[in-house]
Amino acid sequence: MENKKRKFSIVLLKPSHYDDEGYVIQWFRSSMPANTLACLYGSALDCNKEQVLGKNVELEIHAFDEANTHINSKKIASLIESADDGMLMLVGVQSNQFPHALDIAIPLRERGIKVAIGGFHVSGTMAMIKERDVYVQKALDIGVSIFAGEAEGRFGQVLLDAVNDELKPVYNFLEDLPDINNVEMPFLPTEKIRLTAGRTTSLDAGRGCPFTCSFCTIINVQGQKSRQRSVESIEHIIRENVEQGIKSFFISDDNFARNKDWEIILDKFIELREVEKMKLGFTLQVDTLCNQLPNFVEKSKRAGVKRVFIGLENINPDSLAGASKRQNKITDYRTMLLAWKKVGVITCCGYILGFPNDTRESILRDIEIIKRELPVDLLEFFYLTPFPGSEDHQKLHTAGIAMDEDLNQYDANHAVTAHPKMSKETWEEACREAWKAYYTYEHIETLIRRAIASGTSPGKVMALITWFKGCVHIEKTHPLEGGYFRRKSRRDRRPTLPIESPFVFYPKFFAEIIWKHVCWITLAIRLRLIYRKVRKDPKNREYMDLALEPVNENETETLDLFKSEAAINFVEKRNRFQKMRQSGTQKNKAPLVKTNP
Helix, strand or coil, X not given: CCCCCEEEEEEEEECCCECCCCEECEEEEECCCCHHHHHHHHHHHHHHHHCCCCCCEEEEEEEEECCCCCCCHHHHHHHHHCCCEEEEEECCCCHHHHHHHHHHHHHHHHCCCEEEEECHHHHHHHHHCCCCCHHHHHHHHCCCEEEECCCCCCHHHHHHHHHCCCCCCEEECCCCCCCCCCCCCCCCCHHHHCCEHHHEEEXXXXXXXXXXCCCCCHHHHCCCCCEECCHHHHHHHHHHHHHCCCCEEEECCCCHHHCCCHHHHHHHHHHHHHCCCCCCEEEEEECCCHHHCCCHHHHHHHHCEEEEEEEEECXXXXXXXXXXXXXXXXXXXXXXXXXXXXXXCEEEEEEEECCCCCCHHHHHHHHHHHHHHCCCCEEEEEECCCCCCCHHHHHHHHHCCCECCCHHHXXXXXXXXXXXXXXXXXXXXXXXXXXXXXXXXXXXXXXXHHHHHHCCCHHHHHHHHHHHHHHXXXXXXXXXXXXXXXXXXXXXXXXXXXXXXXXXXXXXXXXXXXXXXXXXXHHHHHHHHHHHHHHHCCCHHHCCCCCCCCCCCCHHHHCHHHCCHHHHHHHHHHHHHHHHHHHHHHHHHCCCCXXXX
């Protein structure tokens, strides 16, 4: 008689984090796909296919994104204990998610269930800090294994160690980043993807970034050398998802424009769309220099790119230089943004508040300049945050400068260290006012007019503006952490806070649901009226303003963007450099003149 297979249950969980009231941030539909979860799920499928655990072990794979799924320690325990053995892997855990990840792990460890934690907090702190991070040490103290680095090529070994009860306390592969050219592909089944708004899944076409931004953790975890997936494997990912009805993709590369194979990849997407007639849509993350790559913007449009995230970060050259963001040049901003406008791709620009020279007044002044002079569609604001794993955090940690001890606050939506010119209260007020200042109803009308005049989809711009404005002002959460229909579980509250009585919690929660839906409906109606007003304007395609005007040689003398002291100094320095280059070029081209002896 054939031996019965032993079942090993692996639970992959991408955790969320707590809101300011101690409840986990989760939704009926979340806004962003979880790429790490897709990568680990793909690795697990590959291990199962290759039978890395042996012929007598059957691998049961469960994957959950807590941003759109209610899952707790009891449910996880039941999935594992219903099998012969198993473990929980908390994947892609960022710093703000680490406290909650520990709260999930503790009761499981008390039941003797194996747990491992990986992600940017573990990898970042191990890469940048000599001593062990306090939270990572807490995980080790309760018997949780920690994983630093990337899982491709190592996932099977961790599973084998778990099956054989030989899990190591620490797996550290930071010095051995894998070649991802033809490794297992990121994948999630459609029933998981449909829990993300727009039925969007993610894939990373490459990893690593060549730049040296001091606030970034990517370069210290994934390296500064670009590594790519093969075009064949990316095509396979696309086809596998199309077969299950998924046609919208978020390419999670921190900077797709620095992927050396960007053109080959885009050409493949163009072929799938134009030859095979696949209706594909993509969202990219790119830098402010991407338009200088010949054909990059044009091919992105043909490939089906609908939206791009751009790290604009600031319009103060001193702030950009101080953060080692020297690749961002304010003199290139309008050229770059107009290039995307020309092809009708929506731009969403990240903007950091809280650089050393920032004040409440300077922040609001700069936002008004952006509104008038830069053709940005969506602007999203972040606190300057010393994320563990970044150079900024390393410097503050080494210098002994106080930072918030609660990792839950490290979500780029809270102030976690002192500012040289603003109190914490003033900084927070400036951030709230920044959102209000950009997303006024008057400016929203301007954004819709610009969209119609430039050929960008006004309906999609309006939908995204509704999302951004509603998340911030109604849900009180950042749009990247937002979603549709907030979920809350009374008992799943942060352990440091009391469990509310059902007679308090449920009436308050239901009233909150009703009130928020009234606010959402009111917002949608008001924005729809603005949209209809602009659409009915017979001259809407003739609209022109300062931001849409073509770049001219004299604008550094006329635009407010270039009138601050830092901007004036930057432009003067740039002009001197250009004159030196022109002089050197002319000198090299000068003909040789022979003289008689």
